[in-house]
Amino acid sequence: MKYVIVGGVAGGATAAARIRRVDEGAEIVLFERGAHISYANCGLPYYIGGVIGERDRLFVQTPEAFGQRFRIDVRTRSEVVAIDTARKVVEVKAAGGRTYTEPYDKLLLSPGASPVRPPLKGIDSTGIFTLRNVADTDRIKEYLRNRRVEHAVVVGGGFIGLEMAENLRHAGVQVAVVEMANQVMGPLDYSMAALVHRHLLQKGVGLYLGQAVEAFEETASGLKVKLRSGLEIETGMVVLSIGVRPETALASAAGLKLGEAKGIWVDEFLQTSAPDVFAVGDAIEFPHPLTGKPWLNFLAGPANRQARIVADNMVFGPKVKYEGAIGTSVAKVFDLTVASTGLPAKRLKQYGMPYLSATIHSSSHAGYYPGASQMTLKVTFSPTDGKLYGGQVVGYDGVDKRVDELALTIKRGGTVYDLMQVEQAYAPPFSSAKDPVAVAGYVAGNILCGKMTPLYWRELRDADLSQVALVDVRTADEFALGHIDGAQNVPLDELRDRLDEIPSGRPVFLYCGVGLRGYLASNILKGNGYADVRNLVGGLKTYEAALAPVPLPETASACAAGPSADACCRPEAADGAARVVRVDACGLQCPGPVLRLKKEMERLQPGGQLEIRATDAGFPRDAESWCRLTGHRFLSQSCEGGTYVVRVAKASACGAEAARTAPAGKGKTFILFSDDLDKALATFVLANGAAATGEKVTIFFTFWGLNAIKKERKPKVGKDLFGRMFGMMLPSSSRKLKLSKMNMGGLGSRMMRHIMDRKGIDSLESLRQQAIDNGVEFIACQMSMDVMGVKREELLDGVTVGGVATYMERADRANVNLFI
Numbered sequence: 001m002k003y004v005i006v007g008g009v010a011g012g013a014t015a016a017a018r019i020r021r022v023d024e025g026a027e028i029v030l031f032e033r034g035a036h037i038s039y040a041n042c043g044l045p046y047y048i049g050g051v052i053g054e055r056d057r058l059f060v061q062t063p064e065a066f067g068q069r070f071r072i073d074v075r076t077r078s079e080v081v082a083i084d085t086a087r088k089v090v091e092v093k094a095a096g097g098r099t100y101t102e103p104y105d106k107l108l109l110s111p112g113a114s115p116v117r118p119p120l121k122g123i124d125s126t127g128i129f130t131l132r133n134v135a136d137t138d139r140i141k142e143y144l145r146n147r148r149v150e151h152a153v154v155v156g157g158g159f160i161g162l163e164m165a166e167n168l169r170h171a172g173v174q175v176a177v178v179e180m181a182n183q184v185m186g187p188l189d190y191s192m193a194a195l196v197h198r199h200l201l202q203k204g205v206g207l208y209l210g211q212a213v214e215a216f217e218e219t220a221s222g223l224k225v226k227l228r229s230g231l232e233i234e235t236g237m238v239v240l241s242i243g244v245r246p247e248t249a250l251a252s253a254a255g256l257k258l259g260e261a262k263g264i265w266v267d268e269f270l271q272t273s274a275p276d277v278f279a280v281g282d283a284i285e286f287p288h289p290l291t292g293k294p295w296l297n298f299l300a301g302p303a304n305r306q307a308r309i310v311a312d313n314m315v316f317g318p319k320v321k322y323e324g325a326i327g328t329s330v331a332k333v334f335d336l337t338v339a340s341t342g343l344p345a346k347r348l349k350q351y352g353m354p355y356l357s358a359t360i361h362s363s364s365h366a367g368y369y370p371g372a373s374q375m376t377l378k379v380t381f382s383p384t385d386g387k388l389y390g391g392q393v394v395g396y397d398g399v400d401k402r403v404d405e406l407a408l409t410i411k412r413g414g415t416v417y418d419l420m421q422v423e424q425a426y427a428p429p430f431s432s433a434k435d436p437v438a439v440a441g442y443v444a445g446n447i448l449c450g451k452m453t454p455l456y457w458r459e460l461r462d463a464d465l466s467q468v469a470l471v472d473v474r475t476a477d478e479f480a481l482g483h484i485d486g487a488q489n490v491p492l493d494e495l496r497d498r499l500d501e502i503p504s505g506r507p508v509f510l511y512c513g514v515g516l517r518g519y520l521a522s523n524i525l526k527g528n529g530y531a532d533v534r535n536l537v538g539g540l541k542t543y544e545a546a547l548a549p550v551p552l553p554e555t556a557s558a559c560a561a562g563p564s565a566d567a568c569c570r571p572e573a574a575d576g577a578a579r580v581v582r583v584d585a586c587g588l589q590c591p592g593p594v595l596r597l598k599k600e601m602e603r604l605q606p607g608g609q610l611e612i613r614a615t616d617a618g619f620p621r622d623a624e625s626w627c628r629l630t631g632h633r634f635l636s637q638s639c640e641g642g643t644y645v646v647r648v649a650k651a652s653a654c655g656a657e658a659a660r661t662a663p664a665g666k667g668k669t670f671i672l673f674s675d676d677l678d679k680a681l682a683t684f685v686l687a688n689g690a691a692a693t694g695e696k697v698t699i700f701f702t703f704w705g706l707n708a709i710k711k712e713r714k715p716k717v718g719k720d721l722f723g724r725m726f727g728m729m730l731p732s733s734s735r736k737l738k739l740s741k742m743n744m745g746g747l748g749s750r751m752m753r754h755i756m757d758r759k760g761i762d763s764l765e766s767l768r769q770q771a772i773d774n775g776v777e778f779i780a781c782q783m784s785m786d787v788m789g790v791k792r793e794e795l796l797d798g799v800t801v802g803g804v805a806t807y808m809e810r811a812d813r814a815n816v817n818l819f820i
């Protein structure tokens, strides 16, 4: 039997070797267009970056050694240019241009895929590369060497693009990634990709997201990349990594059927539409096991597995079925490991498949054992039976084994309940007794059975907060470090005693750091009669990551600029003599690291320094805010393999006190004492103007001013006689406010609103909403509320109730204080 194989790398070489292993008498001819066979294309970016030092390491086999070991007729630099399926021959163009025909009994096509090169203006300019094979690699290496490239643009933020970005950085080149989508790593959902964005920025990679390339132009110093948005990037070279297409030209010309996804169509035995012609690898399409829809898989694992199956089917007849691949992939992106399997939420949405999802933040191994790092894991699943649809994992350590467990469960048709039954080997250096995969299963199970009603980050982002009670159940310290605007703080441990502060007549949205305390709080509220309680999935950590802006490189933080941005740190204070206490907070979830910081700082002598290592990616920012609040000095931060190292110096007692009480900025405060329509209008106009400068703005509503922040539709509240009397006599909401002059029994204020409307000037209510949206803080005077019998429920959501001290504290930090 004579077997002819087209393509000598992943699929082709593997199939050839397998045929020999199962059929010693077979005649095998392997055609490869390039000069090499069986090379490590997945290793090419690492050779470019110098991580793989020797070029020879890329070659798993030489044509000669491979041919000799398996007795295969390996013909490199030989391109198969045509197939005659009727005569069962292929036409071959050999090196030097000679063509000849070669007959076959069974033919295997494994021609791979080719990089997309869109017909953009200037695409053929010198310095624009794609990466698919050794020849491409050599060209890029040589260009880097000869041109002393300082800056490169990688177009495309898929896994090969990001591997190239990392390796170009290793090679000492500044890198910017241009990506047409609003995120890198297409197989991830946005909230997971956002973790990768943060890491890339920390590593000094510039990100142009949502930006399409329009043209390239050669310049005296290199290239100009022109974006559709009008932006232009000066660079030394470009690596195009915007995807690949299955190599189907040969198959198509031979009349083989192509499928819907434009890959070579094969049946379950990997046989094409022509008798005795088989195909595997990147070139084929195959139904996705979860959707049944045609699917292209550009991955080495499936290509190798298909090769083994097809070899057996070619030798023994159609016996072994291929079950399809679900796109399980893993990539190293600097210190991060990014992995996914199955279908993410966005793909499920596209397919119209109902789904739910759960996101957890966990440690790679027991937090108390040194070196634990953070990991975020998201699963998608069916809302009816919990069938697992997909998994995404982003972290530092142990990501690969988790994604493999998820992939196995999906391929077995398993559910989220099966995740709880995966039996992981456990010891502290490797895992936790509750492994992240099991925890994801528990959370998903709670969502499925209705024990926890999920609130997804997009839902919270788009919610009308005036219609819900948004409750932050973290500690007061955490709340002070930053919270979602409009949230009230009721720490979990005080919740049972402070239930009266949480309105029961509308939905309650809970959130905490990562989702756990929110879940516990939701149980308490539900147990106390609250009907509509939802918990933010993935907590503030997911919400903040998903909403974090990705600045364009021009405006990017300083750490995105220099070659040493890897360190991502500010110059450390030259206080070399200070005693440094080192603390390990790795593995602790937020707020663990910042609480630890606080505790250790209390023990430290003034002038002493604390170096704290944590794996919570939000910790450096939290630590910085904490220092601002407390007056201690934030000295530096750096990131070493997923561990964040923060150094802080303790201020003297009076220094810390001074910092706490000194005017810390250029904030503005307004006291709205009046409930005159014109004065309230002036207040909100001024507040919005001040907020636009980015400064902290606070309005303190006292006495009559409270009427400007009353809800139009108020819940029923109990009041004493005086409270009821005040209620009858005072304006019930901002709509009833009068003008300070020319009110004329209400005619004046109606006229004023009418004129404002005609002239396109925002109404009082709209200006007030703008102020809320601009982050202006509304404080209602507790004492005035008591005197006038105004209840908190009658006031707009998001209003903080506070006393004089609260106002004075804000006023102390402001340089403008107005009484209106």
Ligand SMILES: Cc1cc2nc3c(=O)[nH]c(=O)nc-3n(C[C@H](O)[C@H](O)[C@H](O)COP(=O)(O)OP(=O)(O)OC[C@H]3O[C@@H](n4cnc5c(N)ncnc54)[C@H](O)[C@@H]3O)c2cc1C
Residues within 6 Å of the ligand: 006, 007, 008, 009, 010, 011, 012, 031, 032, 033, 034, 041, 042, 043, 044, 045, 078, 079, 080, 081, 110, 111, 112, 113, 131, 132, 133, 160, 247, 250, 280, 281, 282, 283, 297, 298, 299, 300, 301, 303
């Ligand atoms: C830079 C890079 C990094 C990658 N990293 C990963 C990774 O980390 N993980 C992963 O799973 N996958 C990775 N991949 C993808 C993986 O390499 C492919 O999925 C896999 O190689 C596909 O195998 P294949 O046999 O279909 O095609 P290939 O391995 O590409 O082999 C096809 C071969 O066929 C030859 N050929 C084509 N047409 C003809 C013809 N008419 N006549 C003769 N020869 C022909 C080509 O020259 C080529 O050598 C990476 C790919 C690249 C380029």
